[in-house]
Amino acid sequence: MNKFLAENIVSIKPSGIRKFFDIVSEMKDAISLGVGEPDFDTPWHIREEGIYSLEKGKTFYTSNSGLKDLRQEISNFIKRTRGVSYCPDNEILVTVGGSEAIDIGFRALINQGDEVLIPQPSYVSYEPCAILAGAVPKIIQLKAENDFRLTPGELLSAITDKTKILVLPYPNNPTGAIMTKDDLSKIAKIIVEKDILVMSDEIYAALTYDGKHSSIVEFEGMKERTLLIEGFSKAYAMTGWRLGYVCGPKEIIAQMTKIHQYAIMCAPTTSQYAAIEALKNGDNDVKEMRTAYNQRRRFLLHRFKEMKLDCFEPYGAFYVFPCIKEFGMTSEEFATKFLQDEKVALVPGTAFGESGEGFLRISYAYSLETLKIAMNKLEHFITKLRQK
Amino acid sequence: MRDELLSIIEKNSRIDLKELAVMLGVGEIDVVNELCALEKEGIICGYHTLINWEKTSIEKVNALIEVRVTPQRGKGFDHIAERIYKYPEVKAVYLISGGYDLLVTLEEKSLKDIAMFVSEKLSGLDSVISTATHFILKKYKDHGTILSVHEEDQREVISP
Numbered sequence: 001m002n003k004f005l006a007e008n009i010v011s012i013k014p015s016g017i018r019k020f021f022d023i024v025s026e027m028k029d030a031i032s033l034g035v036g037e038p039d040f041d042t043p044w045h046i047r048e049e050g051i052y053s054l055e056k057g058k059t060f061y062t063s064n065s066g067l068k069d070l071r072q073e074i075s076n077f078i079k080r081t082r083g084v085s086y087c088p089d090n091e092i093l094v095t096v097g098g099s100e101a102i103d104i105g106f107r108a109l110i111n112q113g114d115e116v117l118i119p120q121p122s123y124v125s126y127e128p129c130a131i132l133a134g135a136v137p138k139i140i141q142l143k144a145e146n147d148f149r150l151t152p153g154e155l156l157s158a159i160t161d162k163t164k165i166l167v168l169p170y171p172n173n174p175t176g177a178i179m180t181k182d183d184l185s186k187i188a189k190i191i192v193e194k195d196i197l198v199m200s201d202e203i204y205a206a207l208t209y210d211g212k213h214s215s216i217v218e219f220e221g222m223k224e225r226t227l228l229i230e231g232f233s234k235a236y237a238m239t240g241w242r243l244g245y246v247c248g249p250k251e252i253i254a255q256m257t258k259i260h261q262y263a264i265m266c267a268p269t270t271s272q273y274a275a276i277e278a279l280k281n282g283d284n285d286v287k288e289m290r291t292a293y294n295q296r297r298r299f300l301l302h303r304f305k306e307m308k309l310d311c312f313e314p315y316g317a318f319y320v321f322p323c324i325k326e327f328g329m330t331s332e333e334f335a336t337k338f339l340q341d342e343k344v345a346l347v348p349g350t351a352f353g354e355s356g357e358g359f360l361r362i363s364y365a366y367s368l369e370t371l372k373i374a375m376n377k378l379e380h381f382i383t384k385l386r387q388k
Numbered sequence: 389m390r391d392e393l394l395s396i397i398e399k400n401s402r403i404d405l406k407e408l409a410v411m412l413g414v415g416e417i418d419v420v421n422e423l424c425a426l427e428k429e430g431i432i433c434g435y436h437t438l439i440n441w442e443k444t445s446i447e448k449v450n451a452l453i454e455v456r457v458t459p460q461r462g463k464g465f466d467h468i469a470e471r472i473y474k475y476p477e478v479k480a481v482y483l484i485s486g487g488y489d490l491l492v493t494l495e496e497k498s499l500k501d502i503a504m505f506v507s508e509k510l511s512g513l514d515s516v517i518s519t520a521t522h523f524i525l526k527k528y529k530d531h532g533t534i535l536s537v538h539e540e541d542q543r544e545v546i547s548p
Binding site for chain 1: 392396407411541543546548
């Protein structure tokens, strides 16, 4: 059978998370801190709007690019959060999660052999999606000493004359790192000068704990060379609704819309109606969830300090990324042994790229009670390791 | 800090002070001072426990009573409200806009006790014009907490 399979997909490794998932699923009473989605339910008024749309029989396709009202709300939202105007008619496309936008964004832009710069550790799908689109991925290994931010130096030394796109994944999964306005202004300058594009994945933008999220599109000359990817999953706890969107130059959006039209048709209609409600009346829910995440974030960092576990202070998403290099084990060894000994599942940093070696991703999309128990177990585990 | 502090302890008044300080990102002493201030200012009025009595062997009957009264000259509704809320079996008294004036919630051991309270104590008060008593059959949600439903984490155990 193998001879029939497409070589480019066969050569891609399955997600590193999958392997770990299989071990954890076998263990019944394990506590997991390995989830990359909110623990909150979608706020009821948003769900109610989805249900109501079903009751009214809104069960048909929408236009390819998404409901007009939704695109208008998205435009208003981006204007009020980023200060940049996108035309709902031709600069916004509603997609099946941010993930679809990543995929079709590459497909709309890549010619065989174009280089895509991917800073890692980062979300698992940039590299495979770029490869499937025919790109040559160039990995930028982010460093802990820079708090996993992308520095101008790292960017400059990665750019070649084949470079077409920089992926900018901030606030970052798995490190929780953010880019400040100052960091971004230096990056923006280089991008414009070198005439390349940016795919800015800002799916975690609403979950920023140190002031307001900054976006690269806010800088001079960047709106016309950026695909801004956003969505509802993280901010409004709507992962299962599968709804995201992309804003960008109309020429690129037009090409992406073609792929979307032929591959997907349109994003789920029920989700689109619910999303209108989220954008119109959901600010307070986001604020409440963000406050709760921030309390847990502070709690985890405090516990790390108590157990003298090295971790930089992350200001975004709902992850912390402590360093475990002192124990002389790989991330995977540490995570596997921790799971066996204490029955707590974490994700090894290497699932998000080689530069995640020596780190663990801990999600705080869990109740404080769960986090408390898990941190006690972690303390017990590392105390034992240190005694050896 | 004040708003965030209040919203945490409104949900969990037993939270450890040290933990509270960590969650708020301030010193423990600041939390203690703020709590004292909130108590002194009468913003924090008590630290209660939400109990689902239905799950115990203790019988309790709760009723909501709509009361129409004649306001008294110079005192409005405050005086009559006070005469009602002084009874320890009265759990809450609210002044209400609309079809009636006061909403009284009452907790007693039996239906009979409630009937006795309404007929002998409440209706007998001078300014009370009429009452309508509603018994609570089941509590689904109280003080923002859904009672008796334990929800499991439905997420996949690991996801990217």
